Amino acid sequence: MTGVAATERGARERILAAAVERIASDGIDDMRIARVAMDAGVSTSLVHYHFETREALLGEALEYSYERAGEIRLADGEGAETNPPRRLLGMVEQCLPYPGVLRQDWVLWLELWLRTVRHPELGPTGARLYERMRDWLSEGIEACGPPPDVDSGELADRALALCDGFGVRVLIGEMPIEYAREQVWGYLARELNLDARLDAG
Amino acid sequence: MLAAAAEVIRERGLDRARVSDVAERAGTSAPSVLYYFASKAELLREALVSAEEGYYEQLERELIGIESARERLVKIVGGGAADGDYDAALWMELWAKALSDPELAATRAELDGRWRRTIAEVVRYGQERGEFGAAEPEGFALLLGSLLDGLAVQIALGDAEVTPQRAQELSFALAERELGCELRAMA
Numbered sequence: 001m002t003g004v005a006a007t008e009r010g011a012r013e014r015i016l017a018a019a020v021e022r023i024a025s026d027g028i029d030d031m032r033i034a035r036v037a038m039d040a041g042v043s044t045s046l047v048h049y050h051f052e053t054r055e056a057l058l059g060e061a062l063e064y065s066y067e068r069a070g071e072i073r074l075a076d077g078e079g080a081e082t083n084p085p086r087r088l089l090g091m092v093e094q095c096l097p098y099p100g101v102l103r104q105d106w107v108l109w110l111e112l113w114l115r116t117v118r119h120p121e122l123g124p125t126g127a128r129l130y131e132r133m134r135d136w137l138s139e140g141i142e143a144c145g146p147p148p149d150v151d152s153g154e155l156a157d158r159a160l161a162l163c164d165g166f167g168v169r170v171l172i173g174e175m176p177i178e179y180a181r182e183q184v185w186g187y188l189a190r191e192l193n194l195d196a197r198l199d200a201g
Numbered sequence: 202m203l204a205a206a207a208e209v210i211r212e213r214g215l216d217r218a219r220v221s222d223v224a225e226r227a228g229t230s231a232p233s234v235l236y237y238f239a240s241k242a243e244l245l246r247e248a249l250v251s252a253e254e255g256y257y258e259q260l261e262r263e264l265i266g267i268e269s270a271r272e273r274l275v276k277i278v279g280g281g282a283a284d285g286d287y288d289a290a291l292w293m294e295l296w297a298k299a300l301s302d303p304e305l306a307a308t309r310a311e312l313d314g315r316w317r318r319t320i321a322e323v324v325r326y327g328q329e330r331g332e333f334g335a336a337e338p339e340g341f342a343l344l345l346g347s348l349l350d351g352l353a354v355q356i357a358l359g360d361a362e363v364t365p366q367r368a369q370e371l372s373f374a375l376a377e378r379e380l381g382c383e384l385r386a387m388a
Contacts, residue, residue, distance in 0.1 A: 028216075029214070113354055117358070127360045130355060154374065158375055161347075164354050172306055183347070
């Protein structure tokens, strides 16, 4: 890649990242191009050069954030944790809105859901991400040696839905995050005949 | 007016919904909409509350005619979030707005509380009849309620992997495990 192309690509990414931050903090409908340009340190005309319309920027920013969300969630320390149940617990934690980047991501996540319901063209991007998360969790479950009557893929589906359902409750402030973690993990541990008290060891 | 509000919010989202759209669709004027509802958030709140009222009225009528606790639970799961008709767009709107609006957060907690009580009641009823094992009813209701919310999101997103029917099966599987009973054969 030439220097110019690399810089252009950098600007494009910066714009997308700035748009994502703005959506998370101001909401999708209050995202302003001028503000995004300022945050990204570029001119508004460069934003328009990369993204013809506000809608185009929004669409790409959402795709970008789905990808980013996936990367954050799916990053489990490059397999640093070798104990399968501990690794699985770590995965569950990645799927819950812990303060910091995961929580910020979750706020965006909610906006994404809303947006996708109204703009079905975003559906495939969302579905791809869920697919990846399902495979990821399913593999983590499989590594724990599930009992013969437990289907790892189906349990992954349930675990993912539980994380989303509990995650929303945590985000709104209905329960502490540790409680949500305990509930999701407790359920998985019961299904997999694991000792739920991993923290002790 | 509430039906019109629900329609407009579903289509455009709360932020972009205009009181004048609601008025037009309801065949009235914006000032008269605002006479009954102080704000758009109030419209969302009332639309959801009234939809829920209708839902519970119907559910209660149906449950009375069912003797088996397992069949009651099947009915609840089938008519709740794992149903394709479930108004996920309005619920997600409520979740998103509840982040910054304490009144909407209270509404959401209230509606969720009622839903969980309904589930917990059926669990207790089934335990009395010896149909269900010794799960803690409130804990189970929270678990099932959260699962159904999560599945409803995936259905609403149009995920081909999670159809309403598959969502029901996944919910039954969780309930069977936690309550030590057979549900899928009854659905």
